[in-house]
Amino acid sequence: MRTPIIAGNWKMHNNIEESLKLVRAIKSYDLAKNVEKVVCVPFTDLKSVKEEIKGTDIKLGAQNMHFEESGAYTGEISASMLKEIGVDYVIIGHSERREYFNETDETVNKKIKTAIKHNIKPILCVGETLEQREANEQKKIVKTQIEGALKDIETRDIEEIVVAYEPIWAIGTGKTASSIDAEDMIKFIRETINSLYGSLSQKVRIQYGGSVKPSNIVELMEKEEIDGALVGGASLKAEDFVKLVNF
């Protein structure tokens, strides 16, 4: 039985005061105990949010990190810096980073290895563009992304990784993949992991992401293969995020 995981990706929203207001509002609700909840906040807000969620079961996530331990990488943040603050999760390979910051399967793979080394759980994002879907290439694309990201990842570490399937055409557009299509791809991702790690694939949690909101969460979570959601827009409103957690 895999524990569902609902993660909010706040992207480049919220200064410290706004983040604290949001997280205070979230923790004021009764939150489902059997669902893991994560808030992935901007780097500058991590420390303050960490303080605010102390004593709750809300986990802290970052949205990116560098794969090197340290060095002359102006503007970058290392895994040990995140760990020092108490970060539990880090989003790796989000499509926005692949598109705007030249993230490749190779850098994604390096980042996953470094995150694991520092006991930070990676949320590995994969997904196809609209063009690729229209050309019916989505499975080929996602398979390449998964195999590239997991290259030489040790068997003992595979359970630590959460995969988020986010079709790019569904991100921030209001268009959600149908729950049937989402489950079909997630099943395919599990089969791909199975071909690399055997039955351990059953322990890997795979989320769906892309315009998830209170009105579609139940249908998505009813699907046996879907283990949670990576949520952008709806995670910025406490009431909506709580509805997702308490699906």
Ligand SMILES: O=C[C@H](O)COP(=O)(O)O
């Ligand atoms: O990381 C989250 C995804 O990019 C989904 O964003 P969205 O829920 O605003 O579509």
